[in-house]
Amino acid sequence: MPKIIAIHSFRGGTGKSNTTANLACLLAQKGQRVGIVDTDIQSPGIHVLFNLDPREISCSLNDFLWGKCEIESAAYDVSKMIEPQTDGKLFLIPSSIRTGDIARVLHYGYDINLLKEGYQKLTERLSLDYLFIDTHPGLNEETLMSIAIADILLIILRPDQQDYQGTAVTVEVSRQLEVPGMFLIVNKVPDVFAHEELAVKVASTYQCEVAGVLPHADEMMTLASSGIFSMQYPDHAVSREMDKIIQRITG
Amino acid sequence: MKLSAAKIILIGCGLGIVYGLLNGFSNAFLLPSAPIISLRPQIALPMIVGIIGHPLAGFITGFTGNIIGDGISGFGFWKFWNWHIANGLMGLIPGLIRYRGITRIATVREFGILQVSIILACGIGVGFAVVMDVLFLHFMIFPSSLHAWILPAFLTDVVNGFVLVPVALVLTGAILITLETRTIMMITALLIIAVLATAGSITWAVLDDLVSHQAMVRNFYIAAIVSVLLLVIGFLASIVFVRKMTDPLTKITRAAESVEKGSYDLETLDGISGRNDELGRLARVFEQMAGKVLEREKKLQKQVEELQIKIDREKQIADVAEIVETEYFRSLKEKARKFRAS
Ligand SMILES: Nc1ncnc2c1ncn2[C@@H]1O[C@H](COP(=O)(O)OP(=O)(O)OP(=O)(O)O)[C@@H](O)[C@H]1O
Numbered sequence: 001m002p003k004i005i006a007i008h009s010f011r012g013g014t015g016k017s018n019t020t021a022n023l024a025c026l027l028a029q030k031g032q033r034v035g036i037v038d039t040d041i042q043s044p045g046i047h048v049l050f051n052l053d054p055r056e057i058s059c060s061l062n063d064f065l066w067g068k069c070e071i072e073s074a075a076y077d078v079s080k081m082i083e084p085q086t087d088g089k090l091f092l093i094p095s096s097i098r099t100g101d102i103a104r105v106l107h108y109g110y111d112i113n114l115l116k117e118g119y120q121k122l123t124e125r126l127s128l129d130y131l132f133i134d135t136h137p138g139l140n141e142e143t144l145m146s147i148a149i150a151d152i153l154l155i156i157l158r159p160d161q162q163d164y165q166g167t168a169v170t171v172e173v174s175r176q177l178e179v180p181g182m183f184l185i186v187n188k189v190p191d192v193f194a195h196e197e198l199a200v201k202v203a204s205t206y207q208c209e210v211a212g213v214l215p216h217a218d219e220m221m222t223l224a225s226s227g228i229f230s231m232q233y234p235d236h237a238v239s240r241e242m243d244k245i246i247q248r249i250t251g
Numbered sequence: 252m253k254l255s256a257a258k259i260i261l262i263g264c265g266l267g268i269v270y271g272l273l274n275g276f277s278n279a280f281l282l283p284s285a286p287i288i289s290l291r292p293q294i295a296l297p298m299i300v301g302i303i304g305h306p307l308a309g310f311i312t313g314f315t316g317n318i319i320g321d322g323i324s325g326f327g328f329w330k331f332w333n334w335h336i337a338n339g340l341m342g343l344i345p346g347l348i349r350y351r352g353i354t355r356i357a358t359v360r361e362f363g364i365l366q367v368s369i370i371l372a373c374g375i376g377v378g379f380a381v382v383m384d385v386l387f388l389h390f391m392i393f394p395s396s397l398h399a400w401i402l403p404a405f406l407t408d409v410v411n412g413f414v415l416v417p418v419a420l421v422l423t424g425a426i427l428i429t430l431e432t433r434t435i436m437m438i439t440a441l442l443i444i445a446v447l448a449t450a451g452s453i454t455w456a457v458l459d460d461l462v463s464h465q466a467m468v469r470n471f472y473i474a475a476i477v478s479v480l481l482l483v484i485g486f487l488a489s490i491v492f493v494r495k496m497t498d499p500l501t502k503i504t505r506a507a508e509s510v511e512k513g514s515y516d517l518e519t520l521d522g523i524s525g526r527n528d529e530l531g532r533l534a535r536v537f538e539q540m541a542g543k544v545l546e547r548e549k550k551l552q553k554q555v556e557e558l559q560i561k562i563d564r565e566k567q568i569a570d571v572a573e574i575v576e577t578e579y580f581r582s583l584k585e586k587a588r589k590f591r592a593s
């Protein structure tokens with residue numbers, strides 16, 4: 001059975017899209033067939049990391065949800081991002097960035113069964129090993145769907161007070177949704193913090209395993225949201241920690 | 252160096268033979284008006300053995316070497332036994348600095364102790380030989396022996412030890428080249444050159460007449476005593492000067508190290524930052540910089556300490572309830588269960 005891994009955070013800008021893209025790339029680099037669905041319909045963004053030109057997107061997740069196309073026609077092969085190239089494959093199912101499309105989905109919503117079927121078809125037809133789901137921050141209905149469907153939920157937080165409170169709510173709600181595997185990832189952690197201690201503290205506060213503590217990387221800024229960090233800086237502490245995260249959540 | 256008793260004896264005797272052969276050789280060239288005293292640069296050897304090897308090894312080298320040397324020169328193996336012991340003492344005493352915790356010489360203080368121990372060793376060694384002579388042997392006739400034995404032995408040994416031992420210790424690495432040792436050795440070298448140049452030129456000037464004119468011989472040794480005295484006084488003075496110069500630097504270095512370690516021990520700078528010279532300025536600038544670093548560090552530390560994960564549990568429960576107690580959530584939960592069962 002392919003695994004559905006949802007990445008979520010209570011607040012925005014924690015690094016969901018970034019972490020999703022990197023983990024997916026690293027898995028594909030190891031020879032896996034990996035898909036990414038951008039369910040952040042309100043503010044899609046992950047396509048930017050894969051240098052996917054919006055004009056190339058003739059068919060998006062939105063189109064699938066309205067029955068305008070098959071889910072696999074909304075899947076774009078972005079395996080060229082994998083470095084070095086392996087047998088692995090990487091597909092991205094983007095959300096539409098057109099305001100009309102966005103408003104329409106937000107207004108009518110969509111059905112969880114449809115989404116679930118879509119994921120099933122997608123994983124079958126592209127013979128995926130893993131399907132990553134990038135989400136919109138907060139706990140709106142669509143996001144709750146993604147959590148409900150996931151086999152593994154990765155909740156990202158930054159080490160600051162506002163994130164701590166929201167994460168507590170997210171963790172509890174996800175528990176009630178009986179997600180089989182739940183992990184926390186602490187991101188953008190300043191170097192002065194004792195990372196190990198932070199991991200222990202976070203794990204005990206939320207009674208939830210911490211899959212990794214990612215340091216704040218200035219290089220991430222210079223990359224300016226284009227390109228996949230772990231592919232361009234494979235030896236960076238962030239990339240190495242991401243590798244560990246993969247081992248923890250897949251092993 | 253930690254050596255076993257057997258090794259100490261072996262090294263002592265082995266180098267004793269070397270020392271003895273050198274003595275036998277140099278005894279062929281006796282000092283003016285001295286019947287058994289020669290200029291012996293090799294006196295540094297037992298001292299070095301004592302310092303680098305072991306004090307007892309130094310003693311054995313000096314002791315056996317003097318026996319061998321006297322034997323070779325036909326003075327008789329045991330006749331001047333008091334001088335054998337005197338040579339042994341000259342090897343033993345400098346080696347005792349290790350019991351003051353000095354194994355490698357890195358500071359002005361340590362270098363000073365080394366050189367003073369060499370002077371003491373010569374004083375005590377020669378003094379011992381003289382006392383033994385007075386008590387038991389009666390070879391010496393005062394005051395003529397003063398010029399014939401005592402002063403020639405003491406003066407040459409002091410100068411040779413003073414100059415050659417540091418050279419050997421630098422070569423073997425027992426003296427570390429630090430700012431402090433470099434400065435004190437440079438000044439010591441200048442001092443030695445100045446004093447010896449004066450003494451040497453006097454010697455040269457009167458050399459022809461030395462043997463024939465007793466009065467001149469006496470003057471020669473008086474000049475030599477004055478030279479050595481100047482050397483010693485100059486040395487002690489330069490220790491004070493160099494320490495005045497290097498102490499602040501050492502303290503600033505220590506303060507820098509304390510910043511590196513994170514203990515911020517800046518009190519050592521108190522006396523220095525008041526100085527009007529470059530070192531005072533350096534200390535002040537350093538204090539300011541360290542202050543800024545400390546401030547930043549404290550700020551960061553505070554941030555880390557503030558890293559207490561506080562969660563308002565009541566608010567959490569209320570927020571969770573607001574979500575999970577909706578009809579939507581209940582049906583979602585049902586559906587999720589079904590997915591997972593299938
Ligand atoms: N470890 C890190 N070090 C430094 N910058 C980071 C790190 N992780 C993410 N960022 C930066 O943070 C910004 C937000 O990242 P990202 O878009 O992945 O967050 P997000 O959670 O998906 O945001 P949104 O909620 O808007 O979707 C990006 O500019 C990214 O480069």
Ligand SMILES: [Mg+2]
Nearest residue numbers: 016017040045
């Ligand atoms: Mg995002």
